[in-house]
Amino acid sequence: MPTVGKLVLDPIETNQGEKGFYSKFSHENETAKAGYYKVDLEDYNIKAELTATERVGFHQYTFPKSSDAHILLDLVYNVYHHENKNVWTFLRVENDSTVTGYRQTKGWARTKKVFFAIKFSKAFKSYGHQKYDKQTYNGFYGRFNEKENFPEMAGKDIRAYFNFDTEAGEKIQMKFALSPVSSAGAMKNLEAEVPHWDFEKTKRETRQKWNKELSKIEVETIEESQKETFYTALYHTMLSPIIYEDVDGKYRGLDQNIHESKGFTNYTIFSLWDTYRALHPLFNVIQQERNNDMIKSMLAHQEESVHNMLPIWSHYANENWCMIGYHATSVIADAVVKNVGDFDQKQALKASVETANVSYFDGLGEYIKYKYVPDDKSHSSVSKTLELAYDDWTIAQIAKSVGDAKAEKTFLERSEYYNNVFNPVNGYMSPKLSNGKFRKNFNALDTHGQGFIEGNAWNYGLYVPHQLDKMVKMMGGKERFSQHLDSLFTMELDDKYIAKHEDITRDGIIGNYVHGNEPGHHIPYLYNWTGKEYKTQARVRMIMDTMYGPGVEGLCGNDDAGQMSAWYIFSSLGFYPVTPGSDRYALGSPNVKNAILNLENGNTLEIQTINQSMKNVYVKSFKINGKTIERNYILHSEIMNGGTFVFEMSSKHQ
């Protein structure tokens, strides 16, 4: 944070009641683009500009004339700051314009270390720090001043400052490199990625990189705002997973030792309960190379894991176990089935099978023993049973590709376990006890303690993506299931049934359908399994219109590492991967006028519409390369071969 005037190290208010080091700013004087951010900090008359390369942030601060200019390095603050997550901070002022160090935190990633190296374009005239934790450093005995111009700082909570004299309009630049390995690694990254002080050059090159990626899909939309929504969503799909290695391929593994990626780029931030649904399938269309690297990263993770498990929710050399299932197997199966990447499929099968047999993992031992997760043995028992059954089906797909008939059979059997939690008496997927009886006191509308996690039996209970025809039949057949869906979208859900959870808010709810969270993202497409495709078409257009937008409240829930946005990209283009791990996409209703997919294999897919408008949400006909398609799904090969899709739209359904 750049400031001028009296040095203030408190963010909000000082002990003397003076203002903290924040600044007013106006959105009118703010610019936010892919790879560039600018804002005027009005309290200090400082223009702040930011750009970045993969591993280096490049800051440019334009100061007023001041003999009291500062740049603050606040290593106290972090997200969910009240949780007091700092573990240790270490800082060295290497010379008058270079600072290195690291911070360790215990948050979402339990043992997280982020190393850094900073270079300033101008030498600071002086510097210092304030430490907020108890002084525990024995050696000094207070014999000399550790707080000012002393180049070594360490402790739990540290804010450092660097002082400058500035002329009016003088720019001070900072290059801020990160590393998962060491501060030496961060310095290597800094020198490799930004060896110069040309801010405009980095800004330009970064813009070119973004343009290259964002140009993989070129759309024309009905309304201009839809274009903004589309590219905002596409941008969101590229924010994570992130590269997690130094320029030399070194990274910190789950065992906290330093590893080296060989033949791939290592990634982290795998929010897999979210992203296996549509984000990784989207990568299999437009980011195959990166998805291949991500799968190789997951296989490396499995090798480093003391549990021999693929990532559940991995983050900075940690497994945080967030949410349920082991959906990395779905990501792998989707790539296997779609022939994406050159990862070792046998190793992938081995890793998946080992993952699926860790008895102490979250209900898994009971699932294997009872053929469902008993509600008296494990929390969220129905959700787990449904998701594990699906994941096991994806492992069977990998086994099939590898030619391991035995594993295929085993996991196909396990993929049927969802049957064991369906209660024909009430017609819902329901919590079952270890004695084989369904639980009494069960409320299919409630999201609390009914065997589901972040959902209820009405919505989450429709989760059998790998055997949807069977599920629809089981739940009373097409007509009855279609009515269930109608009710789901139109019923009034009492507030008391809505989980008190940041992932689920009124903004993301339509009736009892929750678009603001992930487990129901396939549901709007399920009308395709009832013979009422037009209802899917109307519903997905309605969701795109009402739950996504270009403004500050553009999303109806957490983006959840790109999944919410990936849903939009697919749906905008007119199809959606209801069953990752199969090569099919359910057809929906595109909201673009036209789209061109510039595929990595060199092919081009043009998606065209006839009679497209905001009201014409129904698909009258669909043609691939001029040939009418009667089925309500398309194949992955039909996308990747390129050519032309033509949707003829209408205001009335057939």
Next chain:
Amino acid sequence: MPTVGKLVLDPIETNQGEKGFYSKFSHENETAKAGYYKVDLEDYNIKAELTATERVGFHQYTFPKSSDAHILLDLVYNVYHHENKNVWTFLRVENDSTVTGYRQTKGWARTKKVFFAIKFSKAFKSYGHQKYDKQTYNGFYGRFNEKENFPEMAGKDIRAYFNFDTEAGEKIQMKFALSPVSSAGAMKNLEAEVPHWDFEKTKRETRQKWNKELSKIEVETIEESQKETFYTALYHTMLSPIIYEDVDGKYRGLDQNIHESKGFTNYTIFSLWDTYRALHPLFNVIQQERNNDMIKSMLAHQEESVHNMLPIWSHYANENWCMIGYHATSVIADAVVKNVGDFDQKQALKASVETANVSYFDGLGEYIKYKYVPDDKSHSSVSKTLELAYDDWTIAQIAKSVGDAKAEKTFLERSEYYNNVFNPVNGYMSPKLSNGKFRKNFNALDTHGQGFIEGNAWNYGLYVPHQLDKMVKMMGGKERFSQHLDSLFTMELDDKYIAKHEDITRDGIIGNYVHGNEPGHHIPYLYNWTGKEYKTQARVRMIMDTMYGPGVEGLCGNDDAGQMSAWYIFSSLGFYPVTPGSDRYALGSPNVKNAILNLENGNTLEIQTINQSMKNVYVKSFKINGKTIERNYILHSEIMNGGTFVFEMSSKHQ
């Protein structure tokens, strides 16, 4: 800690008032030798045996028959436990008999990380841990059991346990390897140093290593207990500094990055304010190769130091700044003058000069500016002035050897600054203010706030080891100075003048002389500069007799990383390095009957006595290779050339 019976993880007492996991033991059933320790843990009927290699501890526990045997890994406890020094702990159960991890603490070393790898000779049947810090790990949501048989543990305060079934007399062994780098490094150390499970073999080899080192000096003593005291002291001199690198030469540097030692073995634990006096000089006689490695380690430290400083008190990749001065220069100069090692003397001079010019270091800027440390500018001003002046003299010795006349002149000038704190009015080294006047309200007996640290003007004020003749003259000449020494040893010092400090206790005090702490260790030898050598002879024999012994209270103060014991070794042999950085040793009075020094250069020095007894403390004559030596000192070359020293002893002084 091995235990049997109900699992107890509290060290002293459980919440239910039950006994903690400690055990009674008897010294009668205890064996402690160099490289081997054995004790019977009576509460559990377990025999515990320990041996070690350089980097690996080898444990052997003999259990009774039990279906409830445990080995506890207590990572909560540390020295000065009440200071709550744990920062972070990380543990992985790699398989049923291998555990890896690390602990980070913030104690004497501010950012200390110790990595480890443990192998058990027998698979544990189950395991678990208790965590005493607030649960901050978000991901679990309590969905599965992290405490038992879950192979990944992390947090601030952790105690882990490993459970076994044991037969009567069954031995369970553990190899426990350390690393400053990583748990992978620890595993490498473990495999390299103890690739087998033969406890007796390691015990035997370790005993051989110790015997080799302890045989460098073979003594016959007057009384048997003196022999025990001598070898206990010699053992103490080898406990630190310690090797601080993995078997592959990798170590953690001051910048927390991983470095590699090239052409040397890296050491840490440099308690230099203590050890430059006699420990490193002793190494220059019997451990030249190790001392060379230590100096190279100090030069590497200086290169890694963000202050460009040689170590003051370095410990596990940290500088803890304990005590004053920069005595690494003395260690280097002593090696330079004595022609020890092959380190780069020019680099050593550069490192010393840079160290001696860090203006923000503990009074150093003021020392350079005022030519003394002003008492109103910096704490312990007189002690600092005296020690810095001496250290600067040692830098001049290095400069002389390198042939840098300019540096030699500069530092010889600075070595005279002690003159500036001598007050001819009171005859004491006294605190002087920045206005050039001596401070009023000065008490030469008090150890509190009188410009000295852990001493007073009466004792610490005699610290000009490089210009003792001048100092004696300045303080009134030989007769008067001799009387000062007499008074020092015989006066009664009131308790109120004794610093409340663990380093200074009544046990280590003779009059106003403090042998239990370091700054006066040269004082008993100062009679040699007054023409009354016999008083030195009597005094050092008296100190050896009364302040050292073989029992549990064998030392009169902290051993301080070997300095207290090194004083004994030299004094026992009849000489002492009053001025490290010169090639002279003051002659004293040996308390051995005979000694043989088996020198690393292949020469042998025999020290013989005639008429030696407890009462015959006076040296009647001293001969080197048959030639009578009239001077009261010997030269380093006279030791290293080997030959024979003969002390003729007497009960009466000349």
